[in-house]
Amino acid sequence: MRVTVRLYAGLSRYGPHGPAGEAFDYTLPEGSTVHELLCALGVPDHAPVVALVQHQVVELDHPLADGDALALFPPVAGG
Amino acid sequence: MITLAGRLRALSVPQPDGSGAELRAISLANVAALARELRLRRRQVELAALQEHILPERYLRSLGTVGWEGQIKLLSSTVGVVGVGGLGGWVIMALARMGVGRLVIIDGDVFADSNLNRQALCRESDLGRPKVDVAARWVRQVNAAVQVRKHYRLVNEEDMVALLAGSEVVVDALDCLPTRLALQRAARRLQVPLVHGAIAGYVGQVMTIWPADGGLLGLYGSGDVPEHGVETQWGNPAATPMMTAAWQVQEVIKLLIGRGEPLRCKMLFMDAEWGQVDILQVP
Numbered sequence: 001m002r003v004t005v006r007l008y009a010g011l012s013r014y015g016p017h018g019p020a021g022e023a024f025d026y027t028l029p030e031g032s033t034v035h036e037l038l039c040a041l042g043v044p045d046h047a048p049v050v051a052l053v054q055h056q057v058v059e060l061d062h063p064l065a066d067g068d069a070l071a072l073f074p075p076v077a078g079g
Numbered sequence: 080m081i082t083l084a085g086r087l088r089a090l091s092v093p094q095p096d097g098s099g100a101e102l103r104a105i106s107l108a109n110v111a112a113l114a115r116e117l118r119l120r121r122r123q124v125e126l127a128a129l130q131e132h133i134l135p136e137r138y139l140r141s142l143g144t145v146g147w148e149g150q151i152k153l154l155s156s157t158v159g160v161v162g163v164g165g166l167g168g169w170v171i172m173a174l175a176r177m178g179v180g181r182l183v184i185i186d187g188d189v190f191a192d193s194n195l196n197r198q199a200l201c202r203e204s205d206l207g208r209p210k211v212d213v214a215a216r217w218v219r220q221v222n223a224a225v226q227v228r229k230h231y232r233l234v235n236e237e238d239m240v241a242l243l244a245g246s247e248v249v250v251d252a253l254d255c256l257p258t259r260l261a262l263q264r265a266a267r268r269l270q271v272p273l274v275h276g277a278i279a280g281y282v283g284q285v286m287t288i289w290p291a292d293g294g295l296l297g298l299y300g301s302g303d304v305p306e307h308g309v310e311t312q313w314g315n316p317a318a319t320p321m322m323t324a325a326w327q328v329q330e331v332i333k334l335l336i337g338r339g340e341p342l343r344c345k346m347l348f349m350d351a352e353w354g355q356v357d358i359l360q361v362p
Contacts, residue, residue: 006359008346008348008357009282009284010279010280010281010282010309010350010352012350012353012355013353019350019352019353019355020355021353021357047309048308050298050299052359052362055360055362056362057299057300057362071359073346073348073359074279074308074309075256075299075305075308075309076277076278076279076282076283076284076308076309077255077259077279077306077307077308078165078254078277078307078308078310078315079164079165079166079167079252079253079254079277079278079315
């Protein structure tokens with residue numbers, strides 16, 4: 001299945017275009033989760049991530065479907 | 080009897096407005112002297128001047144941006160700033176310079192060594208002093224027309240609802256996620272917009288949240304959330320709060336004077352490390 005991924009803020013470095021930050025298509029085995037996508041992209045396992053799928057917040061164990069659009073970004077809370 | 084308007088007119092002088100036209104302006108020294116003489120607040124004298132189309136000269140360079148009505152609106156406004164750290168310090172300073180008439184500032188901390196790398200109001204001699212006390216002094220020194228109501232305390236949602244009542248806009252300049260969520264709930268109850276800002280490393284984010292919006296509650300949920308985000312790993316350097324607070328201030332000014340398009344349901348991410356600026360549509 002193919003999903004469309006957009007990485008924001010400090011996560012964009014893990015995209016295939018480097019830090020350019022554009023959306024990209026990514027092919028994954030059927031039934032893969034957000035967490036498995038993050039692992040495939042090389043995002044460190046301990047890195048905190050907020051995931052939106054089809055504009056809705058999901059847990060990282062959320063199973064993806066063909067055609068899903070994901071937005072991924074780190075929780076930023078400092079002041 | 081000599082009226083305030085008459086005294087203002089007598090003390091005002093012609094001044095080029097920068098666009099080739101001329102306006103009448105009154106100096107800070109004359110505003111201050113008049114306020115003392117008539118036992119009025121500086122803010123009252125500045126407002127009376129603006130009503131007479133006499134510009135307190137200190138706002139000359141803001142005029143092209145906010146206009147006469149905008150400056151009157153700013154001086155008549157109340158803004159709440161929760162958190163007087165890296166973001167809040169810059170926000171408070173800029174709002175004071177713009178002449179936002181009343182600031183409600185809330186922070187339960189004192190300045191510590193680890194604040195010196197980035198917090199605009201923190202000097203070595205301020206270590207150990209409540210941040211709100213130092214901020215109030217700075218505001219007095221920068222723009223004595225601005226009235227500050229300061230609250231030196233750690234706050235929960237109920238406290239924030241009580242202390243921020245009367246604010247037209249609230250600024251989220253906090254440093255911890257659960258308190259930010261509590262602030263969004265408080266702003267929702269007060270039915271006022273909330274200008275959120277947060278930083279980590281080279282990354283800053285800004286979003287303006289209306290009472291009806293999901294905002295941070297939509298992103299992080301209302302269940303258990305971690306205290307902190309990636310800033311614990313990426314740090315909080317000097318320039319990131321400046322960059323982020325600057326955008327928060329622009330949002331506040333726009334909201335108060337009704338100009339432009341706020342970042343509503345849009346999270347602005349600024350990644351200074353890679354020169355990348357993005358907007359994420361937030362549900």
